[in-house]
Amino acid sequence: PISRIPMTLTINATEHALELDPRTTLLDALRNHLGLTGSKKGCDHGQCGACTVLVNGRRINSCLSLAAQHEGDEITTIEGLADGDQLHPVQAAFVAHDGFQCGYCTPGQICSAVGMLEEIRAGWPSHASTDVAARPDALSDAEIRERMSGNICRCAAYPNIVAAIRDAAKEV
Template sequence: MSNERPLDAPCDCDDASQTSPSRAPADVTRRRFLQSAAAAAALSATPHLHAQNAPSATAPTQAPPPAPAQPVRLDINGREYALHIEPRVTLLDALRDYAGLTGTKKGCDRGQCGACTVLVEGRRINSCLTLAVMHEGQRITTVEGLAGVASLSPVQRAFIEHDAFQCGFCTPGQLCSATACLSEFSAGTASAATPDVRTRPAQLSDAEIRERMSGNICRCGAYVNIVAAVRDVHTASA
């Protein structure tokens, strides 16, 4: 028998030990591409990391030093208070922290709730939105100054009779605002609820009271009783 293998017979050699020259370049190219892409990504991120970790070239901005305190004389509830405060102190903080009159409450500290309402020359303002030094020489009235020496004011009595307060936090501002509300109506001042703002309002209706007291928020919701108290004081004085 002949030991010669036909020319078209399959080869029985071990292909696993041989590397295909046609596949090797493709594998190497793909691997090198991925390595190059990873290296490029790392290099592109390096400047950003350096920029984040680098110390700031400029020194941090320091807050300006506080303004020196200065003497301020305030006429509060008929008494003169000699205070030594910074020009940036609000009237609310001056009343509470320097004059010791804590009846005026700090609610929102943004002029939205009305808890800090006081009277300055009879006009109601939010004391958290004004500086104390601006009111030197003016007559300031807080809730402590509404009552007389031996009796409550008519507004204070009406609030008690009509249970126009719940937790009481907004009550000082409500009382000051109601006092000014009645004075404004007596002076003929119109409001957004007045049918014709060019003329004196005909009567202090509930709509007028609600509009004039709208700057004072009661989180307990005692608005019905507040309106009733203000109406009762107006009716009694008419």
């Protein structure tokens, strides 16, 4: 029999008490044990970014992280970004720019973009950095592509994804 361990995860500002196999990834905990299926499983190997969520405001691949490591963390998923009926500015920009085709990668793209804009505000450099630290409104397309390179879109909706993020950067 598989032994389970108790844990409490704080997701989208709500605490959830769970008993899980300690090998359960954060992604599987979200999708299979909490019904939060917005985060997607593309590769389960840290290669596609479809599972991206925010942990204490920083983006991670939830398929590469064990749920048990995240007791006490603030986890935000795509389900927690909107404020009631008010979309998060990054969500609204993806709608306005049609930043998706099949939509499978979209929750990860959006969570990743939210984390990325925060990284810029915090002054984190990227390989394509110009002088945009603390100036997300001056982001070049090259820098957006570099910073979003962990999120794959098999439909190749990249031009619209980049346009959405360029716009959202002015507002967030």
